[in-house]
Amino acid sequence: GNVITVCSMENVDPVGVHTGDSIVVAPCLTLSEKDFQMMRTAALNIVASLGIEGGCNVQLALSPDSFEYAVIEVNPRVSRSSALASKATGYPIAKVATRIAIGYSLDEIPNAITGKTYACFEPALDYVVIKFPRFAFDKFVYAKKALGTQMKATGEVMSIGVSFEEAMMKAVRGVELGLDTMTKPVFEKLTDEEVIAKLSDIDCDRIFCIFEAIKRGVSTEEICRITYFNKWFIEKLRNLYNIEQDLAKGLTEEKYLLAKKYGYLDRTIERISGQKLIDKNITKKHCVYKLVDTCAGEFEALTPYFYGVNGGVDEENEAFEFMRSPEKKKVIVFGSGPIRIGQGIEFDYCSVHCVWALREMGYEAIIVNNNPETVSTDFDTGDRLYFDPLTPEDIDNLINTEKPWGVVVQFGGQTAIKLTKHMQEIGANILGTPADSIDAAEDRERFDALLEKCEIPRPEGMTVFTTAEALEAAKTLGYPVLLRPSYVLGGQNMIIAHCDSDISEYMEIITATKLDNPVLIDKYLTGIEVEVDAICDGEDFLIPGIMEHIERAGVHSGDSISVYPAQTLTERVKKVIISYTEKLAKELKVIGLVNIQYVVHNLQVYVIEVNPRSSRTVPYISKVTGVQMVDIATKIMLGQTLKQQGLPTGLFPEGEYIAVKVPVFSFEKLHDVDTQLGPEMKSTGETLGIAKTFKEALFKGLLAAGFKLNKPNGDSPRGVLFSVRNSDKPEIIELAGRFEKLGFDIYATSGTASLLNRNMIPANFVYRINEGKPPNIISLLESGKIDYVVSTSEAGRNPALDSVKIRRKSVERGVACLTSIDTANALADCLESGMTIDDVEMVDITKI
Numbered sequence: 001g002n003v004i005t006v007c008s009m010e011n012v013d014p015v016g017v018h019t020g021d022s023i024v025v026a027p028c029l030t031l032s033e034k035d036f037q038m039m040r041t042a043a044l045n046i047v048a049s050l051g052i053e054g055g056c057n058v059q060l061a062l063s064p065d066s067f068e069y070a071v072i073e074v075n076p077r078v079s080r081s082s083a084l085a086s087k088a089t090g091y092p093i094a095k096v097a098t099r100i101a102i103g104y105s106l107d108e109i110p111n112a113i114t115g116k117t118y119a120c121f122e123p124a125l126d127y128v129v130i131k132f133p134r135f136a137f138d139k140f141v142y143a144k145k146a147l148g149t150q151m152k153a154t155g156e157v158m159s160i161g162v163s164f165e166e167a168m169m170k171a172v173r174g175v176e177l178g179l180d181t182m183t184k185p186v187f188e189k190l191t192d193e194e195v196i197a198k199l200s201d202i203d204c205d206r207i208f209c210i211f212e213a214i215k216r217g218v219s220t221e222e223i224c225r226i227t228y229f230n231k232w233f234i235e236k237l238r239n240l241y242n243i244e245q246d247l248a249k250g251l252t253e254e255k256y257l258l259a260k261k262y263g264y265l266d267r268t269i270e271r272i273s274g275q276k277l278i279d280k281n282i283t284k285k286h287c288v289y290k291l292v293d294t295c296a297g298e299f300e301a302l303t304p305y306f307y308g309v310n311g312g313v314d315e316e317n318e319a320f321e322f323m324r325s326p327e328k329k330k331v332i333v334f335g336s337g338p339i340r341i342g343q344g345i346e347f348d349y350c351s352v353h354c355v356w357a358l359r360e361m362g363y364e365a366i367i368v369n370n371n372p373e374t375v376s377t378d379f380d381t382g383d384r385l386y387f388d389p390l391t392p393e394d395i396d397n398l399i400n401t402e403k404p405w406g407v408v409v410q411f412g413g414q415t416a417i418k419l420t421k422h423m424q425e426i427g428a429n430i431l432g433t434p435a436d437s438i439d440a441a442e443d444r445e446r447f448d449a450l451l452e453k454c455e456i457p458r459p460e461g462m463t464v465f466t467t468a469e470a471l472e473a474a475k476t477l478g479y480p481v482l483l484r485p486s487y488v489l490g491g492q493n494m495i496i497a498h499c500d501s502d503i504s505e506y507m508e509i510i511t512a513t514k515l516d517n518p519v520l521i522d523k524y525l526t527g528i529e530v531e532v533d534a535i536c537d538g539e540d541f542l543i544p545g546i547m548e549h550i551e552r553a554g555v556h557s558g559d560s561i562s563v564y565p566a567q568t569l570t571e572r573v574k575k576v577i578i579s580y581t582e583k584l585a586k587e588l589k590v591i592g593l594v595n596i597q598y599v600v601h602n603l604q605v606y607v608i609e610v611n612p613r614s615s616r617t618v619p620y621i622s623k624v625t626g627v628q629m630v631d632i633a634t635k636i637m638l639g640q641t642l643k644q645q646g647l648p649t650g651l652f653p654e655g656e657y658i659a660v661k662v663p664v665f666s667f668e669k670l671h672d673v674d675t676q677l678g679p680e681m682k683s684t685g686e687t688l689g690i691a692k693t694f695k696e697a698l699f700k701g702l703l704a705a706g707f708k709l710n711k712p713n714g715d716s717p718r719g720v721l722f723s724v725r726n727s728d729k730p731e732i733i734e735l736a737g738r739f740e741k742l743g744f745d746i747y748a749t750s751g752t753a754s755l756l757n758r759n760m761i762p763a764n765f766v767y768r769i770n771e772g773k774p775p776n777i778i779s780l781l782e783s784g785k786i787d788y789v790v791s792t793s794e795a796g797r798n799p800a801l802d803s804v805k806i807r808r809k810s811v812e813r814g815v816a817c818l819t820s821i822d823t824a825n826a827l828a829d830c831l832e833s834g835m836t837i838d839d840v841e842m843v844d845i846t847k848i
Contacts, residue, residue, distance in 0.1 A: 002106040003044050003052075004122045006093055007085035008036065009131075013147075014228040015061045015072070016202065020080055020151040023171075023207060024131040026088045029164065030232040035062055039069055050076055054097035057081050064228070084131050087158055087372035087387070089123035090294040090305055090379055112380065113294050113303045123294040127307065130159050131372065132171035134338035135204045136670065139680065144671040145203035152204075152669050154684060155339025158372040160292070160307035160387055161263055164236045169263030170308075174370045174389035176337055176415065180268045182240055183215070184208035192216045199226045210234060214241045244272050251275040253282055260285050260310040265393045285310060287397045288317035289386065292379070305379040308388045308397055319401055322384060328364045329405035331431065332398065334416035335369025335376045337390050342558065342681045346616040347413035348374040353630035354411045355382045361638055363405075368398055369412075390415050392422040399428065406431040408637070410592055410613040411630065417613055432592035432637040433612045440588060441610045444520055451607060454583040458607045459599075461522035467507040473521045474503055480524040482554075482679060485510060485517060494679040496524050496554055527601035529553040529608070530566065530577060533621050534594050535633050536585035537641045540649040543581055544627035546574060547617065547661075551677070551822045553599040553608070558616055558681040561701070561826060562661040564624050565654040567694060569600065576605045578651055588612050592633040617661075624659035624690065627652055660689045662701035667811045675807040676791070676819045695833045698826055703837065707816055710787045711831055712743035719745040719785045721766070721777065722752050723806055724792045724821075731821045732790065733759045738828045744787070747780060769802045781809045789817040790824045 010030065012023035028036055043058040050056070057079035059072040082093045090113045099109050106120035133153035137145050157174040161167035173180045187195060187209055195216055198209045206227065213223055220234045243262055246255050251273040259269050266284055270276055277284055289306040304322040309315060333354050336347035351367070352375045358365035359382070367382040370389055379385055384402075388394050390412075399407075406429040409416045417438065424435040440446045444463045451458050459482075462473040474481045474497060483506055484494035497503050510519060529549040535542045548566035549557065566574070577598055585594050588610065595615035597608040614630065622629045635645060642649060663683035667675050673682075689700030703709060712718040720739045724732055729752060736746050736756050746763040748756060756763035767776040780786060789810045793803045810817035818824040 002120045003048050004106065004120060005040055005044065006091050006123060007089050007125075008040065009081065009085065009088075012207070012229065012233050013202075016149065017147045018149055018151040019059065020156075021133050021135075021147045021153045021204070023133070024081075024084065025164065025167075026085070026129040026131075027125050029128070030230045031062070035067065035069075038067070042069070042071070046071065046074055050074070052076055054078070054100050055082050055093050064230070084129075084156075084158060084372045087377055088129040088160075089125065090292045090303065091119075091123045092378075111294065113292075113305070115302045121294075127160050127162055127290070127292075128164050128167045130161075130164070130167040130171045132157050132159070132175045133204070134175050134340050136341045137204060138177070139341055139682075140670055140673045143673045145201075145205065146671075147202050147204060150669055154341055154666075155371065155373065157338045157370045157389075158387065159370065159389070162290075162309055163262070164233075165239055166261065166263035166310065168236070169240070170370075170389055173265070173391055173394075174337065176340075180265055180391075181244065181272075182208060182211035182237060184212070187212035196222075196226070199223065207237075211237050211241065214238050247273040251277070251280050251282070253280075256280075256282050257285070260287075263310065265391070267393065286400050288315045289319040289401060290315075291318045292387070303379045304384040306384065306386050308386070308394065317401060319384070319386075323402075325364055328362065330364045330366060330402055331358050331406045331408060332366045332368060332402060332404045333358070333376075333382070333408045334390060334395070334412045334419055335367060335371065335374065336413040337369065337415040338371055339373060341684060343413040343415065344616065344685065345374070346619050347411065347415075347614065348376050349619045350411035350614040350630050351376045352381055353628070354408055354634045357631045357634035358638075359383065361635065363638070366402055366404065368395065390419065392419065395419060395422070396426065399426070405429060408432065408634075410633075413614075432633070433588070433590050433594075437588045437590065437612050441612050442517075444518065447610070450584075450587055454580075454587055456580050456583065456607055457604065459522045459525050461520060463518035463520055465518055467504055467511070470503050470507050470519065470521060471500055474500070477521065477523045482522045482524045483510075484520050484679065494556070496679055525553060525599050525601040525606060527553050527599045527606075528568065529555075529557065529560065530569065530598040530600060530605075531557055531562065531617060532577060532581050532596045532598070533615055533617055533629060534581050534585055534590075534596070535592065535629055535636065535642070536590040536594060537636045538586070538589065538591055540642045541582050541585045542627070542632075542642055542647055542649055543578060543651045544621050544625040544629060545652060545654065546577060547621065550826050551820045553601075554679060555677045555820055556679050556681040557597060558686075559663050559665075559677045559683045561663070561698070561823065562617070562620070563694065563697075564621065564659045564661075567658075570603075573600055573603065573605060574651070580605060580607065584610055592637050593618065593629060620659075620661050620686075620688065624657075624688070625652055625655065657690055657692055658694045658697040660694070660697040660701040662687050662689065662698075662705040664705050668814075672804075672808065674801075674804045675811060675817055676803070695829055696835060696839070699830045699833065699835045702827065702830060707827070708787070709827075709830060717745055717785050718743065718787050719747055719764075719780075721780065721786050721789045721791075722746065722748040722756075722763075723777070723803065724752060724790065726751075728792045728821055729755055732756075733761065735790070735821060735824055735828065736761050736763065738825075738832065739788075742828075742831055745785070747786070749777070769805055777806055778809055781806075781813050781815060784813075786813075786815055788824075788827070789815055790821070791817055791819055792821065 008028045009024050009026045010028040039060050047056045055078035057075040061072050062069045086093045096119050107118050109119035111117040134155040136154050159167045159170035195212050220231055223234050224231050243259050287308040287310045290309050292305040306319050335351050355365040365382040366384045367376050368386040369376045408431050409420050410432050420435045423430050464470045464473050480496050480498045495506050531547045545564045546566045547562045547564050550561035590612050593614045595611040599606050618629050664685040666684045687701050687704035689697040691697040740761050747766050748763045749768050753763040753765040766780050767773045791807050807817050
């Protein structure tokens with residue numbers, strides 16, 4: 001049959017860095033025609049020889065000094081790169097592979113973009129695409145940033161430009177690192193010698209280090225010698241440096257146009273030059289939009305998939321040709337950008353469902369996003385797709401072209417929410433909850449006043465900007481206290497501080513960059529954490545379900561095991577939660593979705609935080625209750641009330657089944673990261689177990705999340721290791737007893753072992769790591785005798801701590817490490833039930 005190449009992609013990073021962690025460019029830009037055809041032919045021969053029917057990914061390496069090449073890897077399936085290749089070319093690889101699987105050949109499958117050609121036509125690109133990875137190292141400040149053959153990126157952005165320089169500038173600002181040039185402030189503080197030495201570090205910042213080296217006068221040849229980067233890429237970065245140097249000498253029309261062609265924002269040009277465009281009589285240049293057509297303009301494209309260009313003065317805006325429905329109102333939906341911890345695919349779910357609802361209601365739905373891994377960036381999800389960064393200036397260009405009736409910010413997570421203030425400033429019609437309400441939920445003084453008006457209690461708290469203020473606030477509130485920056489998502493840089501040193505360490509990290517908003521300090525209350533997602537139309541409200549966390553307050557909601565419906569709340573507490581939700585939704589003038597987190601402490605309900613937007617639990621609660629929250633909320637934003645949609649108010653009737661959401665972590669990929677759970681989110685995904693009983697639902701969720709759920713069976717010794725802080729020791733007596741009755745051998749350090757033995761629970765003593773003597777914890781973990789570790793002692797970011805080393809060794813050995821007594825008790829529930837995979841019953845929740 002036919003074999004074609006959909007997309008050739010080239011890693012900017014040399015061989016040795018996982019392709020998921022590498023900057024990738026398409027098409028191949030540095031290969032000679034001879035090299036390219038040689039490697040392309042090899043790839044096609046491999047695919048043909050393997051008899052592949054569908055997608056196949058072939059990775060090859062070319063020696064920089066000869067024509068020698070080697071095959072690295074062949075994946076006879078669609079791969080991570082397939083999504084990138086599909087979005088880069090507009091060629092839907094998975095859809096084509098599916099049709100091949102059911103019997104079609106490439107010359108029988110129409111090209112959806114042209115409507116005239118067929119899938120056997122190889123895409124041709126007349127633009128440059130760059131994939132830029134997103135890492136979690138801004139969240140895990142102590143983690144090793146070294147890159148290698150094991151992937152560490154949590155997500156990525158894709159940019160499209162007419163040149164490498166333009167695509168790179170769009171990628172750098174789109175990846176949301178707070179940058180709008182290739183200059184990373186951390187490298188500016190280094191000496192020339194330190195910069196050159198850092199070039200040898202193979203980490204996620206090396207591209208920025210190379211740019212800094214260029215600024216310091218290091219030659220292209222020297223950079224190549226140290227890094228093995230291709231000279232072509234380094235010279236392209238040098239072009240960016242040169243235009244910045246020219247701008248710094250004074251702004252002219254010619255320099256401005258070149259900088260725009262290279263992808264610089266107006267505000268960046270003004271900052272670098274130190275001059276305002278208006279003062280130099282330079283008219284701001286809005287970008288125009290070009291079509292992604294798969295055929296480099298050879299055939300007319302029918303699919304409205306665009307990217308912004310700042311090229312020539314009189315370029316045609318190809319987006320205008322596709323605005324064929326003047327009678328329809330246009331709505332722009334802002335996507336969620338790169339996937340990272342705290343903002344995952346849940347927000348793409350919300351964006352896509354919003355688009356579907358808009359189209360159902362007769363509106364033109366326009367999507368702007370830059371993440372190739374998402375459904376929102378499929379070219380046929382909305383009426384038009386713009387693949388560009390989500391920054392105010394990029395959005396201004398889009399609004400200037402589309403002139404929408406309305407914009408939607410509440411479904412794209414923090415990326416979209418951060419555009420709210422700018423949308424208000426330019427007079428855009430923000431559909432749903434007003435911008436002022438979003439600010440009222442984040443501004444501490446306004447939020448406290450709102451709660452006082454509603455007579456709703458919250459943990460006592462204060463706002464600070466400096467370390468001294470933070471220490472004084474903690475002294476006033478009393479330890480432990482919860483610290484977090486305002487306007488964050490995913491618990492970014494949020495900790496529980498137990499002493500002054502915790503405060504000082506935290507404030508040193510958080511004030512390393514300029515604070516635009518204050519740090520919030522709250523009195524930390526232990527208790528049951530409860531989460532509610534609600535829908536409000538301004539008059540009536542609907543709560544699809546109340547979710548209860550297994551772990552006590554203090555563990556981020558994204559890292560907690562969450563149960564629907566709530567299992568331990570009294571009817572009185574439920575009524576209070578429903579009442580508070582109604583008051584808050586109405587007082588904040590919520591039109592659409594709102595997420596509220598509560599803590600039940602000593603049978604009193606306190607509000608932790610309110611987010612008048614979609615949350616990561618919206619897909620979860622929508623799926624387990626059947627209440628399509630985004631669809632309903634979108635229709636409310638367009639004017640339909642809950643009553644008009646035939647929906648009830650208050651708490652939606654609970655189903656006759658239990659749903660348990662269990663988080664999934666990637667600690668094995670992030671070295672030196674403490675696995676101890678806390679208020680800063682660390683999970684990278686989740687699983688869902690649904691059953692008629694709580695224990696079975698939990699069993700399913702844990703099993704799907706990768707827990708081995710081993711139990712003693714007489715074949716080999718099974719053990720549980722306890723290393724807990726003093727405050728948890730009274731609780732582990734019963735917990736350890738449960739594991740001992742199950743047949744596990746119990747191991748513990750001196751103080752804990754003594755406590756358990758005094759309470760008639762046989763515990764084996766083991767030395768701490770710093771005590772050095774055998775048997776110590778490390779040798780015990782390496783022995784293979786331990787199935788579970790319960791470790792709650794001495795949480796901290798510093799990898800030198802003994803407790804962190806224990807938890808890291810557990811990860812390395814593949815041993816389940818439980819950092820919450822509540823999680824350990826939930827695991828014991830599953831083990832005591834005697835359930836196995838054979839006992840799992842399939843439940844059709846639509847018929848219960």
